[in-house]
Amino acid sequence: MELSLKGKTACIGGASQGIGLATAMALSRLGASCILLSRNEKRLQEAMGQLDVSAGQQHRYVSVDLGNTNRVKTIAEMLATQGPVEILVNNSGGPAPGPLVEAPTQAFESAFREHLIASQLLVQAFVPGMRARGYGRIINILSTSVKAPIAGLGVSTTIRWAMAGWAKVLATELAPFGITVNCILPGSTLTGRLEQLFEDTAHRQQLPVEKVKQRAQEEIPMKRFATPAEIAQAVAFLASPAAAYITGVYLQVDGGKTPVG
Secondary structure, eight states, X not given: OOOOOTTOEEEXXXXXXXXXXXXXXXXXXXXXXXXXXXXXHHHHHHHHTTSOOTTOOOOEEEEOOTTOHHHHHHHXXXXXXXXXXOEEEEOOOOOOOBOGGGOOHHXXXXXXXXXXXXXXXXXXXXXXXXXXXXXXXXEEEOOGGGTSOOTTBHHHHHHHHHHHHHHHHHHHHHGGGTEEEEEEEEOSBSSHHHHHHHXXXXXXXXXXXXXXXHHHHXXXXXXXXXXXXXXXXHHHHHXXXXXXXXXXXXXXXXXXXXXXX
């Protein structure tokens, strides 16, 4: 199976921790040079030290708030002038939890900018280079809420569905150029975001956090949560030459929890 990414450059959002960092580590191990994007510069600097450089990879990072549209546009255009980016991983932290009916309109606007608009700007900047190189992989980290809405994550579920529709259209438009567009749908994954959601649920339901975690784990057929590295392995496969004929799919990585459909 052809998995090597040697000579390729990957740009990964939310790459200072969690799934984003695990993805950058996995892609670097396959030989890719990585561009890490995140708000937290200190964590980005620490993340750089965790990337593989055994194949002569040249990694970089850029501190950027993906919700700042003007800044994202400037950074994306700058990176595109520095050389082609063949692999784009759109990944960003989820919006604050809460019932949909109580969500302020600003929450939707903020999520739309941070997820969909930022992804669109990065795609517009990088696709010409992908076409010129004859190789392109656009992978979007969404959620299983695309298949089954998750209670208490109203704004998050809404924006994930918007991203899923955007990705499907993009997959159709870019397929003739050999550029694939796919979505990863992680289930409950051991990240800071999941821990915060457990704490919020525990507080709201007046239960111990461990009780909330145990209940959530029992709902998963595999009886455990995913690790960021397990999500990253799915991303790495879709980024590789081996996945050249896979496009427009939503890949669930959730231990079997989400219903088929």
